[in-house]
Amino acid sequence: xANQIISNNDSNEENKLVVANNKKEIQDFQxxxxxxxxxxxxxxxxxxxxxxxxxxxxxxxFINYRDTKIKKGVSIEGIDVSGLSMEEAKxxxxxxxxxxxxxxxxxxxxxDQYSIALEQLDVKFxxxxxxxxxxxxxxxGSFVDRDFKVISLSQNPENVKINVxxxxxxxxxxxxxxxxxxxxxxxxxxxxxxxGKLIITxxxxxxxxETDETKQIIINALNEKNYKDVFYDIPTYDKYPDPINVExxxxxxxxxxxxxxxxxxxxxxYPEETGVDFAESVEEVSAQIAAExxxxxxxxxxxxxxxxxxxxxxxxxxxxxxxDFSTAYVRNANRTTNLRLASNKINGTVVMPGDVFSYxxxxxxxTIAAGYKEAPIYVNGRxxxxxxxxxxxxxTTLYNAxxxxxxxxVERSNHMFLTSYASGxxxxxxxxxxxxxxxxxxxxxxIKIVSSVENGYCTVxxxxxxxxxxxxxxxxxxxxxxxxxxxxxxxxxxxxxVNTELLSTDTYKSHP
Numbered sequence: 001x002a003n004q005i006i007s008n009n010d011s012n013e014e015n016k017l018v019v020a021n022n023k024k025e026i027q028d029f030q031x032x033x034x035x036x037x038x039x040x041x042x043x044x045x046x047x048x049x050x051x052x053x054x055x056x057x058x059x060x061x062f063i064n065y066r067d068t069k070i071k072k073g074v075s076i077e078g079i080d081v082s083g084l085s086m087e088e089a090k091x092x093x094x095x096x097x098x099x100x101x102x103x104x105x106x107x108x109x110x111x112d113q114y115s116i117a118l119e120q121l122d123v124k125f126x127x128x129x130x131x132x133x134x135x136x137x138x139x140x141g142s143f144v145d146r147d148f149k150v151i152s153l154s155q156n157p158e159n160v161k162i163n164v165x166x167x168x169x170x171x172x173x174x175x176x177x178x179x180x181x182x183x184x185x186x187x188x189x190x191x192x193x194x195x196g197k198l199i200i201t202x203x204x205x206x207x208x209x210e211t212d213e214t215k216q217i218i219i220n221a222l223n224e225k226n227y228k229d230v231f232y233d234i235p236t237y238d239k240y241p242d243p244i245n246v247e248x249x250x251x252x253x254x255x256x257x258x259x260x261x262x263x264x265x266x267x268x269x270y271p272e273e274t275g276v277d278f279a280e281s282v283e284e285v286s287a288q289i290a291a292e293x294x295x296x297x298x299x300x301x302x303x304x305x306x307x308x309x310x311x312x313x314x315x316x317x318x319x320x321x322x323x324d325f326s327t328a329y330v331r332n333a334n335r336t337t338n339l340r341l342a343s344n345k346i347n348g349t350v351v352m353p354g355d356v357f358s359y360x361x362x363x364x365x366x367t368i369a370a371g372y373k374e375a376p377i378y379v380n381g382r383x384x385x386x387x388x389x390x391x392x393x394x395x396t397t398l399y400n401a402x403x404x405x406x407x408x409x410v411e412r413s414n415h416m417f418l419t420s421y422a423s424g425x426x427x428x429x430x431x432x433x434x435x436x437x438x439x440x441x442x443x444x445x446x447i448k449i450v451s452s453v454e455n456g457y458c459t460v461x462x463x464x465x466x467x468x469x470x471x472x473x474x475x476x477x478x479x480x481x482x483x484x485x486x487x488x489x490x491x492x493x494x495x496x497x498v499n500t501e502l503l504s505t506d507t508y509k510s511h512p
Contacts, residue, residue, distance in 0.1 A: 071138040073153030076130050076160045077225065090131045093162075098125055102228040105221060109182055109207075109234045116174045116218070122167040123222060130162040164222045171215060178234065179209035186239040191249050198253065198278075198299040200289070203241025210235040244297075246286040250278060253301075259308035262317040267465055269317055269446045271352055275304030310350035310446065315463065318448040323404035323473070324461035327397045327421040331456060334373035335390035339453045341371055342391040346398065346460075347451040351441040356410055357449075359395050359430050359437040366391065366432055392429045393421050393458055394451065395437045399428035401460040402439045403489055403503070404473050405447070410438040414506035421458075424485030425477040425506050443467075471498060483508045 070089055072082040077097050081089040107114045137158055138150040186206030192199055213235040221227040257275030262268060278285055279300035289297055329339060345363045366372045366388030375389030392415065399412060400422070415429045428437045441447050445465040452459050471491040478486045487503040 070134050071150055071153055073157035074134050074137050074160070075157065076134050077162055078159060081131075081134055086131050086135050089134060090127055093127060093131070098127065098162075101125075101225060105218060105227050106231045107178060107234050108231045109236065112181075112183060113231065114178045114181060114234070116178075120174055121170050121218075124165045126163040126165065130160050134160045161223070162225070164225075166219075166222065171218065172211070175209055175211055175214050175218075178214070179211075182207050182209065182234070182236065186241055188241050189244045191253075193253070193301070196301060196303070198249075198301050200244060200249065200297040200299060202244060202295050202297070205241065206239050207236045208239040210237055244289055246282055246289060250282050250285075254278075257304040257306055259306045260310040260313055261308070262313055267319075267445070269310060269313065269350075269352075271350075271446075272306035272309045274306060277302055277304075310352070311348045311448075313350070313448075315448070318446070318463035318465070320464060320466040322447065322462045322464050322466065322470075323401050324459060325397055325400040325404060326457045326459040327393055327400075328456055329390070329393055329421060329453070329458055332375065332390075335375040336453065337371070337373045338366075338375055338388050338390040339394055339458055342388075342394040343451040343453045343458060343460075346394065346449050349449045350446050351449070352446050353441055353444055356438050356440045359398065360432050361436075363391065363394075363430075364432075388432075392427070393419075394453075394460075395430045396422045396427045397458045397460045398449070398451070399437060399439075400426060400475070401449075401462050403475050405462045405464075406442075406471060406473050406489075406491065407447075407462075408440040408442040409503070410440050411436050412438075412504070414504070414508065416509055417511050418483075418508045423477055424479065424483075424508060425487035425504060426475070475503075480505075481507070483510060 069083045069085060070081050074080075074082055076089065076093050079093060079096055081092060084092065103118050105116045105118070107116070137160075138146055138153065140146070141149075184207040186208065187201075187204040189203040190201050217232050217235075221230070221232065253276055255273055255276040258270075258273040260272040261270050263270075279302045285299055329336065342363050346359070349357070349362055351357045364370060368387065372388040372391075374387055396419065399409075402409065412428045413430075413435050414425070415427050418424055419427050421427075429435060430437050443464060444467070447462050447464040450461045450463060471493055472495075474490045474492065476488055476490070478488070480486055484505065484507045486505050488500055489503055490500040491498045
């Protein structure tokens with residue numbers, strides 16, 4: 001009986017345990033059901049949100065893709081171009097920015113100012129390229145990349161710079177030009193010949209523009225476009241003169257002595273050349289300069305004269321008489337002496353093509369030492385005896401010979417009074433140191449002057465080489481007033497008048 005009671009008790013306990021276990025299992029099951037239900041709700045909610053998000057993203061992407069304007073937050077050279085088409089952006093930047101840029105770059109060195117116009121550098125602002133670059137922002141990469149870029153522009157806006165192109169060669173040339181205009185230029189060694197001696201100068205240190213630094217300043221200014229009302233300092237450096245090159249100077253001044261000569265086929269005359277050389281060797285001169293530190297060096301030269309000059313060439317070198325002219329002279333001993341002295345001076349003188357003959361230079365100063373005598377001359381409106389009187393007859397005779405050779409008259413003056421040996425307008429007075437008679441050999445071949453004073457006549461002939469270009473020359477005068485004359489020269493070809501030129505208009509005083 002007791003065992004049976006114990007058994008019932010155990011059975012009750014087991015039932016209770018079973019019931020408890022069942023309750024727990026039910027609770028666990030209910031918990032699982034709740035968890036699963038919540039998870040499903042969460043998944044469903046997330047799916048809805050994700051779906052909505054994707055729809056929003058798709059709409060944003062679509063709108064972004066279809067947008068043809070520049071994105072918000074984009075500027076060009078600091079000017080906002082958001083929401084503008086490419087053409088609108090280009091017009092805005094051109095009007096508000098490029099049109100307001102200065103067209104000149106300014107520089108300064110001390111008190112001096114310099115400038116470079118942009119057109120000198122062929123500067124071009126690549127506006128089209130900048131607008132394209134601005135338009136591409138937010139349009140590069142995947143759709144996701146583009147969307148994120150557009151979103152980020154609100155916090156991180158972008159500014160597009162306008163690239164600049166220029167002519168490199170022109171830029172270097174402009175810098176060299178500025179450098180050459182700086183006030184403190186380097187002076188390179190130089191030389192000149194004075195009084196038969198060679199003078200060599202050592203040169204001086206100067207300033208030059210730093211090419212690379214100056215170029216970088218210009219490039220930065222063009223790229224930054226901040227040069228309006230700005231003067232940039234020119235960076236410079238000390239530029240030292242080159243060393244004195246004695247060998248080069250010697251090679252430039254050295255001349256071999258050459259005699260004058262002529263050839264007949266083709267007919268040419270070659271003038272003499274005086275030999276020039278250092279009086280000392282090149283090595284000795286170099287050593288002298290190296291041993292001394294001076295601003296100027298005096299180097300003696302030696303000259304070797306030719307044995308034969310053009311004036312020594314025979315008449316066979318001058319085959320054709322181009323013209324001659326004679327004037328009669330009064331047989332006065334002193335005056336005749338002066339005439340012969342002046343005539344002998346010009347006699348045999350050869351004038352090379354392009355050279356100018358100077359009567360005073362060839363005849364020289366009229367002095368007692370030179371043999372000149374006292375003879376009548378015009379002084380202050382009166383006729384008085386003076387040294388060298390009469391030599392104007394030689395210059396007058398030469399003047400007329402030059403006219404008939406169709407030579408170019410460079411300088412000529414008329415006398416104060418009419419002369420006895422030439423009509424009005426046909427004379428040529430000279431006075432050493434003040435009035436000269438000069439003409440130029442405008443022919444292509446040398447001319448030779450042959451002058452003589454004999455038998456009461458002063459005669460001057462001009463010899464050279466006739467060519468097909470020569471004219472027949474006629475000289476005549478016209479009296480246009482009581483003491484005023486006009487002189488003319490006419491040129492004829494094959495008997496026909498080609499040209500007439502007015503040579504001079506001369507007025508003479510009446511004799512006292």
